[in-house]
Amino acid sequence: MQSILIVGAGFAGAVHARQLAEAGYRCQVIDRRSHIAGNAFDEVLPNGIRVHRYGPHLFHTNNKGVVDWLQRFTEFVPYEHRVEALLADGRTLPMPINRRTLEGLFKVDLPTAAEAEQFLHSLAVPMEAPSNAAEYLLSQIGPDLTDLFFRPYTKKMWELDLEELDTSVVKRIPIRFDDEDRYFPNDQYQFMFKGGYTAAFERILDHPLISVDIGREFSKSMLKDYHYCFNSMPIDEYFDFTFGPLPYRSIRFHHRDVPAEEGAGTATTINFTDAGPRTRETDWSRIPDHLVHRTGRKTLTQEEPCDYVDNNMERYYPVKTSDGRYQAVYEKYKALAEKTNECGFIGRCGTYQYLDMHQVINQSLKHVNDWIERQK
Ligand SMILES: Cc1cc2nc3c(=O)[nH]c(=O)nc-3n(C[C@H](O)[C@H](O)[C@H](O)COP(=O)(O)OP(=O)(O)OC[C@H]3O[C@@H](n4cnc5c(N)ncnc54)[C@H](O)[C@@H]3O)c2cc1C
Structure with a gap:
């Protein structure tokens, strides 16, 4: 039986692992963080509120294939973000x-x-x-x-x-002339995962052919033990920044534990229009299935964008300029990856593009299913 190394336990890595395991490959998933689920990781805080550690993740798509695949691992709670x-x-x-x-x-x-x-x-x-x-x-x-x-x-x-x-x-930001106030008015499927994203990841990765090792950093010396590697680490880091670093924006999250009645407006998220350093505030208790235990308290989270270098190298948003200068650097890494053919780069940081969850799942399903077909 062939063994595959999968770097990253986010959506890209988890979808690859599940499809490969179901096709009979033994999969070793590693992640350098202390948890699975990548940037979609969520947890319930002592005040009873479910919080997404890396910022609010709202699921929305028009892709029925992605919804069908997901519902093998989670139930959905209807939710339209405002x-x-x-x-x-x-x-x-x-x-x-x-x-x-x-x-x-x-x-x-x-x-x-x-x-x-x-x-x-x-x-x-x-x-x-x-x-x-x-x-x-x-x-x-x-x-x-x-x-x-x-x-x-x-x-x-x-x-x-x-x-x-x-x-x-x-x-990407729609403009409406009617009273439509949903943040994703053009998406047919909008929901949260019942019981949270992390619980769904546990089920996706629960397969006899999948082993998960968290708190484990990738090193190139691992490659010799595997038939192939699907890698969602930053592609510039893999190649030791040969063509220079690819820039990302990051976010520092500021959480406040407040009385349940506090908070501005009526929407889950409030955008700040002032010139101060913070962009928005999220009231998690307004998302269904996020007020898990009533304690009379809740969490409000404000976001302060910054360079990823100033936030523990946490890469969130690839920077897309109008002159395409960073895309050109990425193309050099991509060409090098194709030439060396040591790993298949996947996901947000492997392919240096901002991808919503449904897009990562869709791309990963296509990518890994094509790979499995080619081995036959
Ligand atoms: C602030 C924010 C808000 C978002 N909101 C939404 C939203 O509302 N709706 C939506 O659809 N999408 C949203 N997204 C996008 C969503 O997070 C991504 O689509 C998804 O996380 C991408 O999955 P991934 O597997 O490519 O990357 P990740 O989730 O980042 O997973 C990659 C994993 O690889 C691990 N890794 C990296 N390098 C190494 C290494 N060298 N060794 C071992 N492990 C390594 C990382 O620790 C990480 O866990 C948001 C993203 C951000 C940053």
Whole structure:
């Protein structure tokens, strides 16, 4: 029986391990952290609140194949995420921008979606082919909304001006002319995992052919003991930063244990529009199945973006600039990986792309199933 090494017990590693084990391969999963589930790891704090250690993870997708695969390992709890933006005067308005945001901000009456659309178009600065995030936003929502909702947030988040960022970073954010206030209005499936993500990972990895070793760092000397290795570690780190480091943004999480009644707005997450260092606050108790035991207390978590080097090398978001300079560095690592063919690089840090959970699961299923087919 062939043995496979899998580096990383996040979604990429866990999906690979499960599919390989079911195809008859013996899998050794290692992770340098002290837990499984990668960035989706969650735990219940002493105040009875379930918290995602690496920031709020909301599951949403249109991919039925991914949902079908997941439901072998977890039940789902319906949940539609909502976000509000906190203004300087203490009011909160729906985010992404919708009809009510426009009415509240500009103090105008826009009774229909058509009027809201017309109003927004009167603010927009028409542009043929926006070449960066600033131009894209100006062409969609004009300068006032760009400067209020996007400029300070982006600076905090990326330490870059909107002009330096690729359009794809802001294109993901929908704009609505009706009262739709769900954060993921275009996704058919939106839910949380009943009992949490970590419990689902335990079930995904529970197979007689899978062994899991946490607190174990990868070293190249391990490769000789395995037929192949699927590796979700940062690709630049694997190659000793030969072409220079690939930058990532990270987040420092500030948790507060507060009385259950505290908190602004009505949404789970409140975005800050000011120029201070923090981007948003999440009230976990507003997510179903996250108030696990009633203690009269709850946790609010604020996020402070920073360079990953200033946060214990915790890599969260690959940096995508409009000139593609870091993508070009990644392409060099990718070419080297293809040439040496020592491992198959997988997941967010192995392929240097921001991927939501459903995208990682989908890519991993395809990648590993193709690999298994090719061995036949
Ligand atoms: C703040 C934040 C919020 C997010 N919110 C959402 C959301 O709301 N919805 C959504 O769908 N997605 C969200 N995501 C994305 C989600 O986290 C990713 O899609 C998913 O975690 C990617 O899985 P992965 O296996 O590629 O990476 P990871 O989960 O990062 O797993 C990789 C694992 O590899 C391990 N590893 C790395 N190097 C080594 C080494 N040398 N030796 C051993 N182990 C190693 C790491 O410790 C890690 O556990 C969010 C991400 C972040 C950062």
